Amino acid sequence: LLHQGGHLSWTMEVLRLTYSSINSQTVKHSNIVFLKTHKTASSTVQNIFFRFAERNNLTVALPVTPCDHQFCYPRIFSKHFVHPYTMPPNIVTSHMRFSHSELKRIMPNNTFYITILREPGAMFESLFSYYNQYCDSFKRVPNGSLEAFLEKPWAYYHPEEKDSMYARNTLTFDLGGDKDKPYKEVPTYAKRFAAEVENVFSLVMIAEHFDESLILMRHLLSWDLEDVLYIKQNMRMPLSRSNLSEAQLNKIREWNSIDAVLYDHFNVSLWRQLKELGLACVAREVKLLRHAQEEMVRGCYGGRLPPLRSAAEITNKDLRPWQPSSKVTIVGYDLPESGMSQDKCLKMIMPEVQYTKRLLHTQMLHYRNKYFLNTIKHNTKNPSSQQQHPSRSILVRSTTLRKSPRASV
Numbered sequence: 362l363l364h365q366g367g368h369l370s371w372t373m374e375v376l377r378l379t380y381s382s383i384n385s386q387t388v389k390h391s392n393i394v395f396l397k398t399h400k401t402a403s404s405t406v407q408n409i410f411f412r413f414a415e416r417n418n419l420t421v422a423l424p425v426t427p428c429d430h431q432f433c434y435p436r437i438f439s440k441h442f443v444h445p446y447t448m449p450p451n452i453v454t455s456h457m458r459f460s461h462s463e464l465k466r467i468m469p470n471n472t473f474y475i476t477i478l479r480e481p482g483a484m485f486e487s488l489f490s491y492y493n494q495y496c497d498s499f500k501r502v503p504n505g506s507l508e509a510f511l512e513k514p515w516a517y518y519h520p521e522e523k524d525s526m527y528a529r530n531t532l533t534f535d536l537g538g539d540k541d542k543p544y545k546e547v548p549t550y551a552k553r554f555a556a557e558v559e560n561v562f563s564l565v566m567i568a569e570h571f572d573e574s575l576i577l578m579r580h581l582l583s584w585d586l587e588d589v590l591y592i593k594q595n596m597r598m599p600l601s602r603s604n605l606s607e608a609q610l611n612k613i614r615e616w617n618s619i620d621a622v623l624y625d626h627f628n629v630s631l632w633r634q635l636k637e638l639g640l641a642c643v644a645r646e647v648k649l650l651r652h653a654q655e656e657m658v659r660g661c662y663g664g665r666l667p668p669l670r671s672a673a674e675i676t677n678k679d680l681r682p683w684q685p686s687s688k689v690t691i692v693g694y695d696l697p698e699s700g701m702s703q704d705k706c707l708k709m710i711m712p713e714v715q716y717t718k719r720l721l722h723t724q725m726l727h728y729r730n731k732y733f734l735n736t737i738k739h740n741t742k743n744p745s746s747q748q749q750h751p752s753r754s755i756l757v758r759s760t761t762l763r764k765s766p767r768a769s770v
């Protein structure tokens with residue numbers, strides 16, 4: 362009874378938070394650019410945006426086929442990398458090298474810009490293991506040893522070479538900055554660059570404070586708590602991880618000194634924003650979020666998450682995460698292809714590549730239907746004029762924004 366009583370009050374609280382935005386007559390914001398940075402828990406966030414877009418019939422910008430599932434990374438983003446069937450978009454979330462000016466050409470003025478950073482030590486360790494057999498700066502290192510790389514990085518790192526962006530100041534590069542600023546210019550440059558980023562991005566999430574960051578995001582976008590439910594994605598097997606010593610952490614920070622400045626800066630601003638929201642309120646919502654996640658796992662998978670397996674062992678190919686080489690083991694969730702699980706439960710654990718393909722397929726069908734209908738309507742009115750392309754989805758696009766995109770949360 363006690364348990365059920367507790368359960369009931371949790372549920373009431375989640376419902377209250379779920380419908381509070383409707384009661385206060387706010388509209389969920391739906392024009393969003395999420396800059397998907399590397400090895401920062403960004404696939405987990407992207408999955409939240411993909412599901413939100415599908416539930417609300419929004420258009421997600423997806424890359425043209427030659428760009429693969431990313432916007433032709435590491436080239437700087439161009440509107441030409443966006444598949445015409447996914448134009449004009451509400452949400453942009455695939456990997457890219459950021460260009461604000463180019464994004465402004467496809468996104469409306471009320472777009473919210475969000476990104477995520479991770480502590481440079483943990484992030485670099487993850488990058489080093491993930492791209493060990495992929496990026497030449499890492500491939501050259503004897504025995505793939507992180508220790509050896511950090512001992513003399515310039516012996517292995519060639520700044521102009523393909524894929525060098527995975528080996529130094531990757532966050533800075535993803536954000537469109539200069540990863541190879543000379544050491545003596547770094548302090549001034551990094552400070553200026555952090556200010557530029559702060560000017561554009563309404564929220565910079567921090568992977569180490571993932572749930573707290575999501576609570577800020579839900580408030581910024583006037584979303585419900587249920588909109589930010591997630592299951593962790595794209596993890597490595599514990600065997601593929603190495604523990605870093607204090608000395609190694611310091612070397613990583615020194616090597617990635619611009620990223621380190623960015624991380625410290627936005628970690629401070631995250632906590633300032635959390636304090637503005639009220640730490641007690643944040644803690645309460647984090648608790649509710651975790652409880653709602655347990656409920657979702659119960660409803661979706663019968664009580665516990667599907668078994669975590671290495672990519673090679675996952676039988677359902679829709680759920681097999683991309684694995685860059687045999688030297689690193691990425692894990693995902695395995696669910697039989699029996700069709701028994703609901704679509705929303707499957708999508709919750711679907712890796713980036715498969716979900717991107719699915720979305721492209723459904724959006725192509727929508728585009729064709731809209732295009733076809735628009736053309737018929739238009740031709741009936743003006744038989745001699747040109748065909749019309751579909752417009753951006755206006756289903757939940759707000760005209761009465763409660764907060765402006767650059768307002769603090």
Ligand SMILES: Nc1ncnc2c1ncn2[C@@H]1O[C@H](COP(=O)(O)OS(=O)(=O)O)[C@@H](OP(=O)(O)O)[C@H]1O
Binds near residue numbers: 398402487597
């Ligand atoms: N919710 C949450 N909180 C904290 N950390 C998380 C979360 N979700 C994923 N992860 C960790 O993020 C790493 C994968 O990052 P990405 O998805 O950005 O990688 S990728 O660049 O898209 O390949 C990967 O880190 P490593 O395991 O250290 O490689 C994941 O374990």
